[in-house]
Structure formats: C-alpha cells, structure tokens
Amino acid sequence: MPILITVDELASRLAPGAPDGRTVVLDVRWTLAQPDGSGAYRNGHIPGAVYVDLDTELADHDVVGAGRHPLPSEASLTTAMRRWGLHDGDTVVVVDDLGNQSAARAWWLLRHAGFGDVRLLDGALGAWRAAGHPLETGEVVPEPGDATARYGGMPVLDIDGAGALPDHGVLLDVRAAERYRGEVEPIDPRAGHIPGARSAPTATTLDADGRFLPAEVLRAQYAELGAVPGADVAAYCGSGVTGAHAVAALAIAGVDAALFPGSWSQWSNDASRPAATGGEPG
Incomplete structure (x- = not known):
C-alpha cells in the first residue's frame, strides 16, 4: 500500500466527480510549543479536512507510566475515528504543517488499528500551499462514521x-x-x-x-x-x-x-x- 500521496494527486481526488472513491483528509496540526493546533487549522486548512487533536485523540493521558503520549485504547480511537467521519474502505490522507512529524502519529495509529489505505501528504501543508491549491477557513464537522479500531496492524515494542x-x-x-x-x-x-x-x-x-x-x-x-x-x-x-x-x-x-x-x-x-x-x- 502506498505511504505517500502528492499534493496534485490529493487535489485530483478531492475534485468534484473524482472516480477514486471517498478520500478523507485529517489535519493533525501539533507542535511541542503549541500542542493545540485548532486555531491554525481554523485559519486555513485543506478543503474538507477534519481537525485531529493529537494530545486528546491520538494519546491517552489517563495511562500512567507509559510515557508522555501513551497509545489510546481501541475503544477511544474508535470513538475518534467515527467523529472524524471514517468508514471502512475510505482513503485517509493525514497532513500537518511540520514535515509530517505529527501527522505520522495518525498514520501509524490508523495502520495499527487495521485501516487499510492511509497516506501521508508528501511535503505536508507547505507543499499544498506552494502548489497554489486552495485553503478554507472555519471548522469541518462531518457526519459520524462507523469505522472500528482493531489493533495489531503494526509491530509494537514494550x-x-x-x-x-x-x-x-x-x-x-x-x-x-x-x-x-x-x-x-x-x-x-x-x-x-x-x-x-x-x-x-x-x-x-x-x-x-x-x-x-x-x-x-x-x-x-x-x-x-x-x-x-x-x-x-x-x-x-x-x-x-x-x-x-x-x-x-x-x-x-x-x-x-x-x-x-x-x-x-x-x-x-x-x-x-x-x-x-x-x-x-x-
């Protein structure tokens, strides 16, 4: 399964009438200095992209002794995936504004959860802007999805x-x-x-x-x-x-x-x- 998708390939998939099936874009804006990326997301994101909160949806801070970003449970990731509007069979493209350094957490977790087609946007949001593709503002709230997380898709070390x-x-x-x-x-x-x-x-x-x-x-x-x-x-x-x-x-x-x-x-x-x-x- 491909790991990367180019900005032009993504733009083609998001165009009206695209024949390649449903593509969902997840915006995982996060840095150590600014872990809440929702403001940056609302100020401009790829059209249709849903914001993902890395600290609350891609980690479970109630887990003690497993580091600063413990993995979420299958149940909590399932809840998040459904909030993002994901259905089995979707292509998911994850994006950030950090060279994919935070988006990769979503890529890995979705692959670990058994989601088949997950891509990283090569060059991240900077490449999308540089190519002249549009951004939209505000927040996208999708219809709930029905995908279910089933861990075991990626190797993990304790x-x-x-x-x-x-x-x-x-x-x-x-x-x-x-x-x-x-x-x-x-x-x-x-x-x-x-x-x-x-x-x-x-x-x-x-x-x-x-x-x-x-x-x-x-x-x-x-x-x-x-x-x-x-x-x-x-x-x-x-x-x-x-x-x-x-x-x-x-x-x-x-x-x-x-x-x-x-x-x-x-x-x-x-x-x-x-x-x-x-x-x-x-």
Whole structure:
C-alpha cells in the first residue's frame, strides 16, 4: 500500500466527480510549543479536512507510566475515528504543517488499528500551499462514521523489548543528536539514550521543503546504521510521535520497523533503566 500521496494527486481526488472513491483528509496540526493546533487549522486548512487533536485523540493521558503520549485504547480511537467521519474502505490522507512529524502519529495509529489505505501528504501543508491549491477557513464537522479500531496492524515494542533489541537488532533514537548524546534534555527527567540505540535524527530524513528524501537515499542512510530489510528494527523518540515518522521513513526505504511508543519519556522515568551518554550506542 502506498505511504505517500502528492499534493496534485490529493487535489485530483478531492475534485468534484473524482472516480477514486471517498478520500478523507485529517489535519493533525501539533507542535511541542503549541500542542493545540485548532486555531491554525481554523485559519486555513485543506478543503474538507477534519481537525485531529493529537494530545486528546491520538494519546491517552489517563495511562500512567507509559510515557508522555501513551497509545489510546481501541475503544477511544474508535470513538475518534467515527467523529472524524471514517468508514471502512475510505482513503485517509493525514497532513500537518511540520514535515509530517505529527501527522505520522495518525498514520501509524490508523495502520495499527487495521485501516487499510492511509497516506501521508508528501511535503505536508507547505507543499499544498506552494502548489497554489486552495485553503478554507472555519471548522469541518462531518457526519459520524462507523469505522472500528482493531489493533495489531503494526509491530509494537514494550519497554523490555526496546531494552533487549540492541542485542540482536537495531534500535534507532530519532531525537536530535544532542539529546541522544545527553548534552541537553529539555523535557524528560534524565538525559541520554537507551543503551545500544543508534542516533538517527528525524531531520536527516527530510529535505529543506519538508519532503521525505528519495527512497534510495533513505535506504542508504539506514543501511549505514544496520537497518536493512530483514533486520529486527525499531524506532523511538521522546514520546512516540516522531518515532512514528521514522517508521514511515523506514517503510519508504523498504525496511519494516516496530515502534516503541513509550520512548525516552517512559524509559527515563524508570530509575531502574540505565542511560547511556555520548555519541556511541554504549
């Protein structure tokens, strides 16, 4: 199943009378500095796009001890999917204004929930604007859908699995390199990385316009870290958001990878877990 869709392909799908079936656009505007992206969404979004609140709909903060963005339950994601108007058989395109770094969380969760055709908009909202396609303002409230989340579509690692993976596979830490090295830690209680993890910052997978690098470039980058087809590979970040972006980038490169959703926010809060520092896996 394709992972990316271009802005022109999406515009064609959204045009009146398009023959390709129903396409639903989800706007997952979110950043650490501004987690509520609803205002930016209302000020201008792809026509017909439904706003998705990453913090409340793509995470369950009632879960304790599983990091800053614990996965939502199947039931709560089902409720959200139906609010978004999703039906089985829809094509879903997820978009943000952050190079797909937050939209990938929705991409991964929908794939994990068994939804078949989910795409990331290559270049995100910036590419849509640059191509001259229109935006609309206000809020879209769709008719409720009937889709149901059934987890199991994507591989997931728990905290013990993440700690053990470097012994036989490749664990990628996709945070900024200085956080990996333990030089700074602006969010979580301890600095450093999971022992044995290799540094693969999210920024190295995108070009200057926020598009994923070509598949062959990604494939070569990941191969240098040992992440090749057939290897046991997983990714983590700070709280499981950009880790999902890495899973998408690896898929574009032809490498299947698991996600450790708890990521460094879960690991660093467990005093029994060791932390490595410096530029080497440790």
